[in-house]
Amino acid sequence: MTTTTPAAVLADSLPAGLVRDASLVAGGAVVTGVLSQVVVPLPFTPVPLSLGTFAVLLVGASLGPVRGTLSMLLYLGAGVAGVPWFAEQSAGWHTASFGYVIGYVLAAGLVGALARRRADRSPLSMAGAAALATLAVYAGGVPWLMVSLGVSLGEALLLGVAPFLLGDVLKAAAAAGLLPAAWRLLGRRD
Template sequence: MIARSITVPRPNSMLALLSSALIGSLILALAARINAPMWPVPMTLQTLALVLIGSYAGARGAALAVTAYLAEGLMGLPVFTAGAGPAYFAGPTGGYLIAFLPAAWLAGYASDRGWLRNAFAAFAVFAAAHAIVLAGGVAWLAVTLGATAAIAGGLLPFLPGALVKSALATAVTAAARPAKRAA
């Protein structure tokens, strides 16, 4: 039996790019609602959604989706796990949220370059994207909690989940491989 993958078309018109950005921001908001309460920050499915948005929408689409998501939360829309508005960014999850942008861009950039076609490379990219989010979050937590507490509460509990989500994203990306964009 030959395994086949589904080819997903890339958004290449402005309308399609904006639509995928809006859909991506909604997916991030929904992924925020699927969480396990932890201290100092909850564990969500947002980083899984983040790398999958990047793998589908590419660097520009992923950056637009995350920017829209962050702007929605900044304006007070209830898209974050527990709260919204400018003050939310000053809380314990602020560093993670800000790091969403470079992490999504990395996944999208790798997808644009075709690096996600190899499972090992895809896993490495997704793990690196998770590492970016964790580094941003821990750096921010270290300012308020100190380095030891930030690592203990904001990094170590999230490492197994980051690896599982990276593996899951690799499997999903292999099954629904984005179509090559016409040059």
């Protein structure tokens, strides 16, 4: 039986240790909180357009599935506890857009697992990983939006997906450029 070592993610380029991992998890949550404040409010939907999803793509792919998921769980837990770092400096779970934060946890794990399988090494594979991770964000956000607003699936898609598609394509394209470039800067593509 042949065993293979999982591929490295960008964070594995740093010296190993518990302090490193804890710092990366906390740092990923902070990066997500900061980028979530870059917001374009849309008057026709309760869901703001933010760079939070972009942060999730970068954090999840850079940290890998376990640290990426833990980072988003920390982001979610601290936000529920009152840290105002969800989009528009909100906190708590009573907002119509909280389901997207739940989706961040799923997305970070997914894009991290795909990065662990080297999806972050080329622009095309990273774009695909980003697209799948974005679908995971929607999988958390749309049902929550339906329940919190009492709307149908079609209405939730109009309010919580359609206005964000172009921005999510741009975020995926940016991640597809940045992550492979980071590997090239390290001089590694293994």
